[in-house]
Amino acid sequence: MSHFARSTSMLLLVLPLALAAGDSRPTRAASAPPPSKLVLIGTTDLRGETSPCGCHTPRGGFARISSVVDSVRRSGAAMVYLDAGGAFPDLSTRMDLADFMYSALRDMAPGAVGVAPRDLQLGLSAIRRFAADSRLPMTCANLLDRATRAPLFPPTRIVELPGLKVGVFALLGERFELGAARDSVVVIDAESAAHVAVTSLREQGSQVIVLLSQLGRVGGEDLATAVPGIDAVFLGHDVPVLEHGRRVGGSLVSYAGERGQQIGMLQLSLDGAGRVGDGTCDVISLGPDVRQHAAMLARVKQFEDAYNERMRHEQRLAQAADEADTDPIDHFVGGAVCARCHTAEAAQWITTAHSLAWETLVREKKDATPDCIPCHVVGFRKAGGFQSATSTPHLVNVQCENCHGMGTTHGENWVARSGPTEGTCRTCHSAERDPEFDFATRLPLVTHGNTSGESIRNVKARRERYRSGASR
Template sequence: MSNKRLVEDYESRFIWEMMERMGYLASTPGVRELNNYPLYEELVRTSEIVGVSSNLRVVRDGTASPVGERKTLVVDIDGVPVGFFAVMGEDVMSTARPPEGITFENDDPIETATAVVPELRKKAEIVVLMSQLGPTDTRRLIEQVPGIDVALFGRRPAWKEQAAKEANTIVQQTGLRGQYFGELVLIVDPDGRIADWGSRNIVLDAQTPEHDEIAQAVKEAEAAAKELIRTRQEDRRAEAEDELSSEHFLGADKCRRCHESEYRQWESTAHAAAWRTLEQDGKHTQDQCISCHVTGWEKAGGFLNRNASQDLVNVQCEACHGVGTQHARGSKVKPITEETCTACHTGEWGKDFDYAVALAKVDHTHP
């Protein structure tokens, strides 16, 4: 994860926490949330704010599941049941760059709204659309689907000083990036009709006083984000040092420096020619053959591939004696047992394996 991403994640968590403190009831994802879907899922799951999405699904490992927690939400606001639904458009989906292995699919927004709104009206007196369609498509939707009282624009919203009535819907556009504050007041009849309404959308500029508690929280969050990057850089440094000092296979040439006689004996065994055997068969490119004909296959610091690991082809000293870095620094080598050999002398390659007989053939203790 990049530092930038780390800070973005931190900010997202912080913003979410602040939204919760401010009493947000519901939310629907935008580009940023699709781009970091695992975090969005976590935030929805762990917060009080309900994730609403009526037409969006996430696809992972070929399986689709709904995005968010609910397709619709009905909440009692000052004694009035208010229903929320949310639709996502192609526009947002095509600009999203979700993480590897995650894609999204949606149902047609107008078809979804046509099905959802009448259902919602049965339970709610006021129906609110949270739109991620962009202004043009949102307008088309409210013209074609009756029964939407309020439309909130979340995708490319303009800033309007006041909400406006379009078709039979009150359209509320309060600008981008949390730099504005939108207020919409509805006066609702006992029979559930909107008798009157008014709005006031404020630009949060220098004239808007800071809220002490929030300003303090922002300051703390900024300091914490800096600290996050600092400790991360320290971790990285420690990891790099660890990497340098960690165990890796040295190769027979290094062992030879101190064990010439054992080296010469080994050189005369079939083990020292195991790679050539594969090459002669043209099988030195095949993983299923390489594993037993090299040193340290699939072990940390062992044979990786033909190009990177030419010094670790053949069944070298460390294939039997184990990785040698610690030993080269002075510690003992682990003792050899029959299992050391049968790791490779197994199955079709171990049919005639007799430990005592075989051991005698590789013996270099009394050269």
């Protein structure tokens, strides 16, 4: 059973307690007794990842985050979902994606959302606009507008549950590069901002106080040690995954990693006044065994498919502009040319998964998405390489020249003559896309002597497994 399934069943065990302690009738927050348990779930640094990332074992994606948030919420537990910031993509040209990240986050009804340096890189007006459009409950305690010295977003947020006020504040590192927003904002000292925020949240009656940190691992831990009164911390900004979190000073700290591949889950027990007693922290890994939320999956697909179509259109425009250019002397020729002389290798290549690489992108509707194409074609964006499926149809799939080098240099100083090395494979079977890649065991699956079709059977069997996992 998956880790998530275990965590949920643990959660279900504590549920009757939570319900017994709370009041099932709708009552005003102030009059109800506090629940005996509070569940905090948090993500951070989604970095523009809408879909599962990784090709060998796809992890994460909004549809999985959403299904976890949703099932905890529907369990009836006293819960708050939080995001520590960093949802915006790496590429400053993807305004559409930044906008989508915020609106998809909004669908999961977070109690508060922090701000990361990367969210400021697109400029102040962009984050302001997307925050306003999405109506996300943004917060940051140490980020000011340089012109007015007023906080850019509310310095604290209070999430009211029956019988409980959960106070949330967020902090940004002072020394990080802020890109386009550099000259329009000021980041003030995190520690003094934290003291002010904690005091203000307590004065407003918060029984539980949570920090959304964009201070990095060391910065976040130092702050939790230096500032008393913080019950829980979600650590963001280049923080490694730590499966069971840690206690730092008086705080329980979640290290749930980035890109939405994991979710941090803190379960805090509360006393009669709603003050935090002990607690546990777990990281839920969002692997293929975690169900995908159907409505969110549809929303993500619609956004990504539209992007793929827009890129296809841009390819056509670029192609028309390129038509006048002369072809480079050296270029990729495509496997059909090699096959004229190397018939055995060509016949064997068809029996490997490399011959399916393009079909895969077409099936996923990612055949014009620039993030996906490079490793599934020959010579992407290189002179004489793949341009689009219509202008260079002979260069789709992983072919001879991906491993042996450009065909027009055949017979001269052909570097690939001695056969490709492990490094050649790893340009595509990279740490991000295929972290489980093992050269010694995978090479025999595609080597020219092997015509068994095993590599194709492997990918098809895996695809079936994930599909059945996703429909659960």
